[in-house]
Amino acid sequence: MPRDTPTLPDWFDRRPLDQWLRQRGHDAFADSVAEICARRLNQPTNGDLKRWVAALAELPPAQGRHLDYSDSRVRVVGPDVDPIALRETLMRFHPWRKGPFEFLGLPIDTEWRSDWKWNRIARAVDLKQKSVLDVGCGNGYYGWRMLEAGASIVMGLDPILRFLMQFEVFDRYETGPRRNFVLPMVDTDLPEKLGAFDVVFSAGVLYHRTSPIDHLRSLAGALVPGGKLVLETLIIEDDQPSVLVPEDRYAQMRNVWFIPSPEMLFRWLRRTGFEDIKTIDITPTDTNEQRSTDWMTFQSLADFLDPEDASKTIEGYPGPIRATVVATKKKAE
Template sequence: MRDYLDLLKTADTDAILAKRADTATRLAQPKKGFLRFREPYEALRHLRARFTDFSTDAITIGRADELGETDLCLVREAMRSFMPWRKGPFEVFGVAIDAEWQSWRKWNRLLPVLPDLTGKVVADIGCNNGYYMFRMLEHRPRCVIGLEPFLQHYYCFKTLRRMAGADELFIELMGVEDIPLFPYCFDVVFLMGIIYHRISPVEMLREIRAAMRPGGV
């Protein structure tokens, strides 16, 4: 799938495309704050993993024996560039990446009540580096769209997603305040670690509800 917008007939497509264009123009600037994350992303654009496993606590993208030493050094350097890693763990071409939050613990608590994601259009608001999005792939969603306002996590996810060949996953450099751009779009919405940061949690929940399709959760 080239663009998830093909699936979202009720989304404010014009506004989303305009925000993408503005983001692309801004990130193309040769500013140090952009380059520190854009350059690692670009440095690994030639790498594609032959092996992936999204079903275990540590998301695995590639094995060490898939790469030569030169590319392994590039991977190590790029992964360090995205520190600190808030969510994880990951293992990328044999490089073990720990994280401040052991995100598998929350995921394992969710599993007993996880709605059926098969064929569903899913949103992960505040997706960070996409740990939970990768874990969702085992459950065969149609696509998962992450909204993440922080550049570090945005580029980290894009790097991991491309190496993993996870074409069902997408990210926008957006925050929860952009959810009104997606009316009646999602079957399932994940909102984890966000609500208590909002000035008006009730208003935010109303906006989330308005972004759900009938019967959404």
């Protein structure tokens, strides 16, 4: 790294990932990852990050405890501690949006029942011995599930530092080889033609991009030829190639730009180098899957739907429906 680049903090250890990238000839990208992460984790004005790092030091010692992700709830297992003090420490990372998790017997009831989404996504592709890139990975919940499904390594990207620190809460209890990683990065940080991963996941990201085509191109560029894309996104119900562009907000979200119909989504994928495109699942999102909890006390989906007609958003648009599709990167462009 250049001399003026900050060094990575001690708690942020990604050496196994760095080694994996370099063993596969991606030295320049490994250097770029280290530089980007160092810059984003050394912001002197980020008081939240300092508080989160201090909270990590208050967690129970890792010795005698381990991480278990053999079922839907990713959990830290081992000798119990004072649950009241533990909850206070974990709540310093609030809001907890993706999960569920459990920490020494204390359930963390997250906003999203991400295990429901995972059950829909998991059947889309075989992950056994596959390298995976998870764009918009949140706090790494899906990465643990991917490892349980047989993935050899998972590199997750998410720019929200709160999610990175939630990942760190659990990652420090991993006693086996470290193979799940969350980085404070986005897909635009990827080289144009990286060609490093067997499978790329993008869940809940496409509609937040001002250029969905550029997002899909970046996903294609990260894949090896013949690699698989698993894409989950909001859609509109229309058998024609159409797109909903919200006037201002969609379900109170300002950063929703393009919601395609399935036919338009397939067209975008074909134009960006994918083939053999298949729809795996289409499911409306309801208030059982996304809701406020004691661990995410802010407004949630119920507050963003029309109180008189739950099939519509509060702005009058069709309510959230999510599709999961799988596609193959063409072997020859």
